[in-house]
Amino acid sequence: MKKNKKKKSKFKRKNVSNSFTGTKLTSYAGLSPIMQFINKLDLGVKINNLFPTIMHNTTKFTNVQIFLSIILASLASINRIKRIVNFTCDPLIISLLNLKKGFNKDVISQRLKKLGQRGAFLFHEFILSENKKTIKKINPDSITLDVDSTEKTVYGNQEGASKGFNPHKKGAKSYHPLLAFFSELKLLLNSWFRCGDAYTSNGIVEFIKQTKLLIPETTRVFFRADSGFFNGSLFDLLDVYCWTYLVKVKLRNLSKLLNSQSWQPVLWNPSIAICEFDYQCKDWSKKRRLRAIKIILVPEYEYFCYCSNLEVNAIILHELYKERATSETWIEQLKSQLLAGSTTTNDFHANDILWQLSVYAYNLSVLMRYKIKRFWREEHSTFRDWFILIPAKVLIGSRTVKMKIYEKYYFKNRWKKLEYVLVS
Numbered sequence: 001m002k003k004n005k006k007k008k009s010k011f012k013r014k015n016v017s018n019s020f021t022g023t024k025l026t027s028y029a030g031l032s033p034i035m036q037f038i039n040k041l042d043l044g045v046k047i048n049n050l051f052p053t054i055m056h057n058t059t060k061f062t063n064v065q066i067f068l069s070i071i072l073a074s075l076a077s078i079n080r081i082k083r084i085v086n087f088t089c090d091p092l093i094i095s096l097l098n099l100k101k102g103f104n105k106d107v108i109s110q111r112l113k114k115l116g117q118r119g120a121f122l123f124h125e126f127i128l129s130e131n132k133k134t135i136k137k138i139n140p141d142s143i144t145l146d147v148d149s150t151e152k153t154v155y156g157n158q159e160g161a162s163k164g165f166n167p168h169k170k171g172a173k174s175y176h177p178l179l180a181f182f183s184e185l186k187l188l189l190n191s192w193f194r195c196g197d198a199y200t201s202n203g204i205v206e207f208i209k210q211t212k213l214l215i216p217e218t219t220r221v222f223f224r225a226d227s228g229f230f231n232g233s234l235f236d237l238l239d240v241y242c243w244t245y246l247v248k249v250k251l252r253n254l255s256k257l258l259n260s261q262s263w264q265p266v267l268w269n270p271s272i273a274i275c276e277f278d279y280q281c282k283d284w285s286k287k288r289r290l291r292a293i294k295i296i297l298v299p300e301y302e303y304f305c306y307c308s309n310l311e312v313n314a315i316i317l318h319e320l321y322k323e324r325a326t327s328e329t330w331i332e333q334l335k336s337q338l339l340a341g342s343t344t345t346n347d348f349h350a351n352d353i354l355w356q357l358s359v360y361a362y363n364l365s366v367l368m369r370y371k372i373k374r375f376w377r378e379e380h381s382t383f384r385d386w387f388i389l390i391p392a393k394v395l396i397g398s399r400t401v402k403m404k405i406y407e408k409y410y411f412k413n414r415w416k417k418l419e420y421v422l423v424s
Contacts, residue, residue: 024396026092029405030388030415031072035096037368037422044068050122051115060104065097066111067357070343072096074361076388077381079342081108091394095401112350120193120352127360131189132214134367135182142220144183145211145243146327147229149200151176152341160348164197175341177355178203180211181327183224186366186376188334189214191359193352200228205237212241222246224324230307232284239309246320249290249305251281258292258303266315271296274314293318329379334362337380371421386411387418 038044044064053062072093073084082105087093089102112119135143151174154161161173174196180189190211192203208223215221221243227250238245251257263273273294280287291314292305306317334340340358344351362380369375369383392403409415 024091024394025391026090026394026403027389027391028072028076028090028092029390029392029403030384031076031096032092032403033419033422034075034364034368034388035072038068038071038364046126050126051119060100061107061111063111063115065099066103066108068097069093069103070108070354070357071361071364074338074340074358075365075384077337077339077384079339081105081343081345084108084343091396092392092401092403095394095396109345109347109350112353113345113347115349115353116347117349120349120356123353123356124191127356127363128190128210128214130360131187131363134185134187134363135189135214135219136216138185139216140184140219142222143215144222144224145189146181146183146324147179147204147208147223147225148181148327148331149176149178149194149228150331150335151196152335154341154344156344156346158344158346158348158351160195160351162196164195165200166196175351175355176200177341178207179331180207181330183327185370186330187363188330188359191356193355195348200226201231201234204229204231205233208234208237220244224321226324232281235288235307236285244308244310246306246308246310246317248321249292249307254305255303258294258305261292263294272315276314291317333380334358337384338362338365368418368422372418375418387415390415 047067048062048064051063051067053059053064069084069088073079073087076087078084078087085103085105085108088097088099093099094102151164151166151168153166153169153172153174155172158173161175163171163173164176166172166174176194176196176198178192178194180191181187182189190207192207194202221241223238223243223245225247227248229247230250235245235247257279258275261275261277263275266272266274273296274292275294276289276291278287279290288307289309290305290307292303293314295302295304304314304318304321306314306321308317310317310320335342338358338361340362341351341355343354345354365380365383366376369378375383390405390409392405395402395404
């Protein structure tokens with residue numbers, strides 16, 4: 001009997017040793033073309049003109065280097081001042097920001113606190129002016145303006161953080177920013193950083209007046225918001241601006257009020273009924289038209305009531321209002337993916353600047369991805385994972401800095417395509 005002479009494969013184990021001795025390595029290769037895009041916008045020059053640094057013998061870092069490092073850190077989803085300090089020790093970041101070494105642990109908080117309320121105001125005005133230029137360049141015929149507020153929980157005794165409406169962590173201190181999105185572009189047009197005990201619609205009239213200055217006079221505006229903005233003074237202002245609006249109704253006696261109305265069944269769907277009626281709150285200047293939809297859920301009803309100057313029925317208003325849900329995802333991107341509000345100090349105005357820097361980083365991400373619609377439809381976290389968080393070796397010569405990225409990187413063609421669009 002013949003022996004089976006076929007050789008069988010054997011698994012050979014191979015151990016790989018490791019040590020933390022690598023130098024000139026980066027995890028953020030995608031920030032290189034992004035920094036070139038930022039330079040095309042002259043952002044560094046503009047910030048330097050806004051916040052010039054008085055250089056002394058002991059001054060090692062400029063204000064513009066600090067601002068840009070926070071913007072880049074937000075794009076890379078890095079929060080906390082200690083982590084940002086470590087981020088600036090990366091050889092690529094040192095080269096991009098023209099640093100001699102990474103930041104020390106106190107320079108960020110000290111410099112932002114020194115800028116104070118005036119610095120927060122100036123940078124907010126700068127963001128508004130940049131957004132105004134963006135809208136003017138696009139020149140849209142119409143805009144959907146989705147306004148909302150969001151809570152950002154903090155852990156500590158930060159100035160301005162207080163107990164207020166916080167459904168995610170009841171009783172915890174938080175901040176309560178106010179936001180306005182240009183929905184067709186996903187751009188965050190305006191944002192106010194507020195204390196945690198501020199009511200949802202506090203300051204909404206002045207907020208809308210400020211936001212209107214960013215929008216061309218010929219552009220039609222559709223304002224949309226939740227029940228926290230059911231406000232008579234706001235409606236009066238929107239009428240003056242000739243804006244159409246849709247706001248969910250918030251009344252203590254709403255269920256009782258709706259039960260007393262005459263409902264019309266919908267012929268094509270017997271489980272739905274609609275009604276409309278005029279109503280005037282005590283502090284309102286006039287009556288306004290309310291439209292409601294009743295959905296039968298045996299054995300109960302579910303009501304949805306809206307205040308709008310659109311001449312359509314409650315069913316169409318209900319569908320329009322549901323589209324507003326996408327703005328909630330953009331807020332979550334801002335807070336969870338660009339980590340806005342996660343980096344804090346014990347100073348309110350410094351935290352305001354940190355918030356606005358993350359807002360600018362969010363808008364920057366939107367505008368970069370908008371150049372290729374396929375990428376614009378992605379969330380920032382997806383974009384960050386395949387474009388920004390790419391390992392590379394940094395080669396620093398006498399006058400040039402180069403990167404070597406893995407030659408068989410899976411998204412190589414996609415990465416090079418976006419790099420070309422950003423840089424050219």
